[in-house]
Amino acid sequence: MSPVFSHGDLRLYLLNLLDEGPRHGYDIMQALSDRTGGTYTPSAGTIYPRLAKLEEEGLVTKTVDGRKTVYSITEAGHAEVTSRAGDLEGIEAGLADSVRLIADEVRGSVREAMKSLRADLAAAGAEERTTATRPPADDPRVRSREQLHRADAAISEFRARLRADIRSHVARGGELAESFVDGLTDDLDRIARDVTRTLKG
Template identity: 70%
Template sequence: MPPVFSHGDLRLYLLALLDESPRHGYDLMQALTDRTGGTYSPSAGTIYPRLAKLEEDGLVTKTVDGRKTVYEITDAGREHLEARRGDLDGIQAGLADTVRLIADEVRGSVRAAMKSLQADLAAARDDAGRSASTRPPEPESPRASSRAQVQRADAAVDGFRSDLRADLRTHVARGGSLEESVVDDLVAALDAARSEVQRALRG
C-alpha cells in the first residue's frame, strides 16, 4: 500500500488539525488514525519531531498543561496553511477516498457473507428434502432429526453473528467508517434469509 502521506503532507495536515483546535500529541495521533480509517497510526517518533520543527519555524506554539503538552497554531501557521490551501484540499480528498474504499470493502464482505448464508440455507433445505424422500420412515426419527437440524441452525446463526460482530467492532475500533447503507444491506439480506427459511418451513 502506498504511503498515506507523501513528503511534507503530514506536516501540513498537522497544521490543519491544529487550526481546528489546540491539541496535545496523543490527540493528534488519534485524529490521524480516525481520519484515515485506521490505515495510518503514527507513532510518537513520527509526530513529535514534526511538531518540534513546526514550532521552530514559528508555525505552532506549545504550552504545558499538567502532564500534557498542548500545541496551538500561530498566525504565521494560519497564513502558511492558507497559502497551501490547494495542497491541503488534495490531501483531504485522498483521505476521503481511502475511507470510502474501506467502506466498500466492508460492504462487499457483508454481501458475500449474506449470499453464503442464503446458499447454505438453500443447500440444507435441499438436503433435508432429499433425505426425506430416500429414507424409510422410522418411529420418532423425524422429531429427532428436526431437533438435530435446529441445533445445527442455532450453531450456524450463532457463529455467523459472533464472527460478523467481531469483524464490524474491530473495523470501527480501528477508526474505520461504517456507512448506513452497509447496515441497510445487512438488514435486508437477513430479512431475505429469514423469509427463505419461513417458506421452507411452510413447505
Template identity: 70%
Template sequence: MPPVFSHGDLRLYLLALLDETPRHGYDIMQALSERTGGTYTPSAGTIYPRLAKLEEEGLVTKSADGRKTVYAITEAGRAEVAARAADIDGIQEGLADSVRLIADGVRASVQDAMRSLRADLAAAARTPGEPARPETRDDPRVRSRDQLQRVDVLVNDFRGRVRADLRTHVARGGELAASVVDDLARALDDAAEAVRRSLG
C-alpha cells in the first residue's frame, strides 16, 4: 500500500487540522487516525518535530494548558491554508479513496471467510459417506465466485490509486491532458476486450 501522505502533505494537513481548532499533540494524532480510518496513527516522533518546524516558520504557536501543550494556527498559517485549499482538497480525496479501498478489501476478506466457514460447516454436518454439497470449494461455481471477489478488489484498488494520483496531480496545479485520459480509456477497452476473449 502506498504511503498515506506524500512528501509535504502531512505538514499541510497538520495546518488544515489546526485551522479547524487549536489542538494538543495527542488530539492531532487521534484526528489523523480517525480521518484515515485507523490506517495511519503517527507517532509523537513524527508529529512533534513537524509542529516545531511549523512554529519556526511562524505558522503555528504553542501555549501551555495545564500539563498539555496546545498548538494554534497563526494568521500566516491561515493564509497558507487558504492559498493551498486545492492541495488540501486533493489530500482529503486521496485519504477518502484510501479508506474506501481498505474497506473494500476488508469486506471481500470477510465475505471470503464467511464462504469458507459455510463450506466447513456444511462439510462437518455431512454424515460419513454423504457426497459433498455444491457449496464446497471443489465446486467450480464457488471457485468462480472467489475469483469474482478478487476481481472486485483488483478493480477497486486500480480505480482508487489512479483516481487519487490524478486528483492530487490536478490539485497541485498539474495539467491533465485529454490525450492522457484517451490513452487510459483505450487501455481499459483493450483490457476489457482481452477479458472477453479469455472467457470465450
C-alpha cells in the first residue's frame, strides 16, 4: 500500500531532495521513507538507476567520499526544480493524501480489531456464565448460535477486505467514480433485502 509515484514524479522528487543539499544513496532512500510516513521505502534497484539517468542528463553529479557516493544537483537540475515548482506541489499534496488515507485505514483496522476483541470477550464471558445451563449439543439453539458466529465472521471479513481494497485503490491514485459507489450501495441494499427475505422464510 505504498504511495506510487506517477510517471516522472519520482525523478522530479529526487531532484528536489538533492536541491536541498548533497546526499548519498541511502540518505535519499531514507528521506523518501521519512517523507511518506514509512509507507514508501524504495530499493537500491529503484533509486540508483534513476540517479544514473539524472547524471547522464547533466542534472546531477556524483563524487566519492570514502566508501560513499555523494550526489549533488547541478545548475541545470536546480533550474528544472525551480521551473516545475507547481508540479512539486502537486506531488507533495498527492503523497500527503496517500499517507492520510493509509493512516485512516490503519486506525480503522485497529478500531475494528478492538471492537471484535471486545465482542469476543463479551461472548466468552456470556458463554462461561451459561455453561451450567447449556442445552444439549444437538439443540437447534446451539447450532444456530454456532452458525451466527460463522455469519458474523464472514460479514466482518467481507467488510474489511472490501474497505481495504477501495482505500488502497484511492491511495494509489485510482479514481473512485460516483457511479461505482452508487452501484455498490445498490448491490449491498439488494443483498441485505435478500437476506432479510430469506430469514423471514
